[in-house]
Amino acid sequence: MRVSKGQATKAAILDEAVGIASRVGFNALTIGQLAEQTGMSKSGLFAHFRSKEALQLETLERGRERFTDLVIRPTLSRPRGIERVRALLDNWLVWETEALQGGCIFVTGSIEYDDQPGPMRDALVRNQRDWAEFIATVAGTAVSEGDFRADLDTEQFAFTLQGLMYAYHHTARLLHDPKALDHTRAAVDQLIAAASA
Amino acid sequence: MRVSKGQATKAAILDEAVGIASRVGFNALTIGQLAEQTGMSKSGLFAHFRSKEALQLETLERGRERFTDLVIRPTLSRPRGIERVRALLDNWLVWETEALQGGCIFVTGSIEYDDQPGPMRDALVRNQRDWAEFIATVAGTAVSEGDFRADLDTEQFAFTLQGLMYAYHHTARLLHDPKALDHTRAAVDQLIAAASA
Numbered sequence: 096m097r098v099s100k101g102q103a104t105k106a107a108i109l110d111e112a113v114g115i116a117s118r119v120g121f122n123a124l125t126i127g128q129l130a131e132q133t134g135m136s137k138s139g140l141f142a143h144f145r146s147k148e149a150l151q152l153e154t155l156e157r158g159r160e161r162f163t164d165l166v167i168r169p170t171l172s173r174p175r176g177i178e179r180v181r182a183l184l185d186n187w188l189v190w191e192t193e194a195l196q197g198g199c200i201f202v203t204g205s206i207e208y209d210d211q212p213g214p215m216r217d218a219l220v221r222n223q224r225d226w227a228e229f230i231a232t233v234a235g236t237a238v239s240e241g242d243f244r245a246d247l248d249t250e251q252f253a254f255t256l257q258g259l260m261y262a263y264h265h266t267a268r269l270l271h272d273p274k275a276l277d278h279t280r281a282a283v284d285q286l287i288a289a290a291s292a
Numbered sequence: 293m294r295v296s297k298g299q300a301t302k303a304a305i306l307d308e309a310v311g312i313a314s315r316v317g318f319n320a321l322t323i324g325q326l327a328e329q330t331g332m333s334k335s336g337l338f339a340h341f342r343s344k345e346a347l348q349l350e351t352l353e354r355g356r357e358r359f360t361d362l363v364i365r366p367t368l369s370r371p372r373g374i375e376r377v378r379a380l381l382d383n384w385l386v387w388e389t390e391a392l393q394g395g396c397i398f399v400t401g402s403i404e405y406d407d408q409p410g411p412m413r414d415a416l417v418r419n420q421r422d423w424a425e426f427i428a429t430v431a432g433t434a435v436s437e438g439d440f441r442a443d444l445d446t447e448q449f450a451f452t453l454q455g456l457m458y459a460y461h462h463t464a465r466l467l468h469d470p471k472a473l474d475h476t477r478a479a480v481d482q483l484i485a486a487a488s489a
Binding site: 118119120122123197198202203205206207208209210211216219220223224248250251254255257258259260261262263264265266268269270274275278279281282285289 | 315316317319320394395399400402403404405406407408413416417420421445447448451452454455456457458459460461462463465466467471472475476478479482486
């Protein structure tokens, strides 16, 4: 697929917006702030996005694309089973630690919009459901390949794994705790050991 | 200790502020919004708090007091060991599910201020450190009473437990997932089983 110059410009602008949302949240992401950050005119940005909410929604969608490229695709390229589960974890940690300076935008958005009905909340709910189902499906490949117990509750596995990543997010970002990554890896190892056949 | 009428009024105002922060976050908590909610005049509230930041800090402090009353005190009144660990979990879940309509203000605050240096961030970091140490200490009573393994890493235990509560917060509040509480309890049971002697 050819990407036009206009599309490439928009993606580059949205990458800046993803960076801002990561640092200060979606509520503080405005067309004015994006203009400052990119050096583009406000009127030029209005032509792209028309409203603050449209900008927020497109920023979230751009974040989803990048998460897909960085986490989901390389995970699916690995063999089914425990190897794919391990790949999911490693790729997810890259996302959490390296992809965005201000940490995962889905965690931030989830806290901002959990009590605010509307299109942003709906989009975040869809993302979150998709992601929980993806984790459960990958864990399911480890069940069917015989790496994980046949009676493993894969939904429960996904729930606990998400909790460990939230703990990583909070501990690393708020406390700057140098042990956050080690604690996360140790807890994940414990979770995998308990799931193993 | 006698509580004066002025102190009681201030606590009642701050309880309203805790409720607002729980629903919309600390950034959206303003003296104007608090005036609307309490029916008090803005100038009267200014006399109490002087600035938005002072209001935010006192609201966080009031939240800490309530958390201490609802979670920490009743936990410490139980016998050392697994019984106290279980009490900590039960009380924490009451805090998460019933105390505040919009969910835990420490989770919300942690996401809002993790990239914003200042007195709010510092206060949140202190709270979070105190809480992680409290969990580890309670788990330590289960080690010394022989309920938990002698080689248990109590810091790691606290980390994982916090993760499960974050998962509860996100899953229950954003997704309104009816299984959130069951998943949390099952994961906690697994964590306790792995820790047990």
